Amino acid sequence: MLLHLINIYIYIYIYIYICSLIIIIILVFGQIREARPKVTLVVRMAASVANYDYIVDWEFQTDGLIRVKVGLSGILMVKGTSYVHMNQVNQQENLFGTLLSENVIGVIHDHYIAFYLDMDVDGSNNSFVKVNIERSNNPPKVSPRRSYLKAVKNVAKTERDAQIKLKLYDPAEFHVINPSKETRVGNPVGYKVVASGTAASLLDLDDPPQKRGAFTNNQIWVTPYNQKEQWAGGLFVYQSQGDDTLAVWSNRNRPIENKDIVLWYTLGFHHVPCQEDFPIMPTVSSSFDLKPVNFFESNPILNIPPNVEKDLPICNAAASA
Numbered sequence: 001m002l003l004h005l006i007n008i009y010i011y012i013y014i015y016i017y018i019c020s021l022i023i024i025i026i027l028v029f030g031q032i033r034e035a036r037p038k039v040t041l042v043v044r045m046a047a048s049v050a051n052y053d054y055i056v057d058w059e060f061q062t063d064g065l066i067r068v069k070v071g072l073s074g075i076l077m078v079k080g081t082s083y084v085h086m087n088q089v090n091q092q093e094n095l096f097g098t099l100l101s102e103n104v105i106g107v108i109h110d111h112y113i114a115f116y117l118d119m120d121v122d123g124s125n126n127s128f129v130k131v132n133i134e135r136s137n138n139p140p141k142v143s144p145r146r147s148y149l150k151a152v153k154n155v156a157k158t159e160r161d162a163q164i165k166l167k168l169y170d171p172a173e174f175h176v177i178n179p180s181k182e183t184r185v186g187n188p189v190g191y192k193v194v195a196s197g198t199a200a201s202l203l204d205l206d207d208p209p210q211k212r213g214a215f216t217n218n219q220i221w222v223t224p225y226n227q228k229e230q231w232a233g234g235l236f237v238y239q240s241q242g243d244d245t246l247a248v249w250s251n252r253n254r255p256i257e258n259k260d261i262v263l264w265y266t267l268g269f270h271h272v273p274c275q276e277d278f279p280i281m282p283t284v285s286s287s288f289d290l291k292p293v294n295f296f297e298s299n300p301i302l303n304i305p306p307n308v309e310k311d312l313p314i315c316n317a318a319a320s321a
């Protein structure tokens, strides 16, 4: 076992050595002659929703990537208690939260932010494609390799085909393509939704808040564009029975292939409060990406002219005395 590990280390060492050598050769012979600073256009908005503040950044990057970041801050949701120390709490008792200060419990809760993405990839008629990454087993004795990876494309025909729960051990990419527009080598142009850290609701599906927030039953949904379907929780959420939500619309199972489609992505956070969150929270962030997938003929950064210092924005102090 030890010998095996040493062998691996030697291989890694040789590999790193070869890579370093290649980089040195490129540098010495002058193939890399310039660099470009990364310049990103950030469009920011902040929404105050009850006791919380949500900072939403849309980052438009020069490589075609759009990163959507959400930062949570604000004043924590708390409830009162007679407890002033954890030694008063019976071990069997569930506080459904954390004792944050004398007589204050921070309640366990979730945050969900649903994004309405009216996708128009090089035209309004698009399709949603689930690209499953699967193992392809090799027959014995054909090769020392036993397995490879393959990508299996499934075009969603109707809405139920596009109700997506994210799964680590059943990985997939989620593409929105324009089937009638192709690159030079014949791939349909597209953008993909790339999930990052997120959360799924654990509540019972018939729980009233879950019925109203049924858009959290899946992380991705795709619906045909309909001007009346704009708010994932319905137009009137409070006291509703969840009869005007994204889940209800999607279960109509309308055709979505090669149509003007809307992709809904829900970003979630579980929040078990801790003392550092009280009385005001440090910002907690997560994000997802919209990333080009065969949208450009090659890396679009290569066509960008180099920046010179005079092109860069001049940042001055906003005000002085």
Ligand SMILES: [Cu+2]
Residues within 6 Å of the ligand: 109, 110, 111, 271
């Ligand atoms: Cu929270």
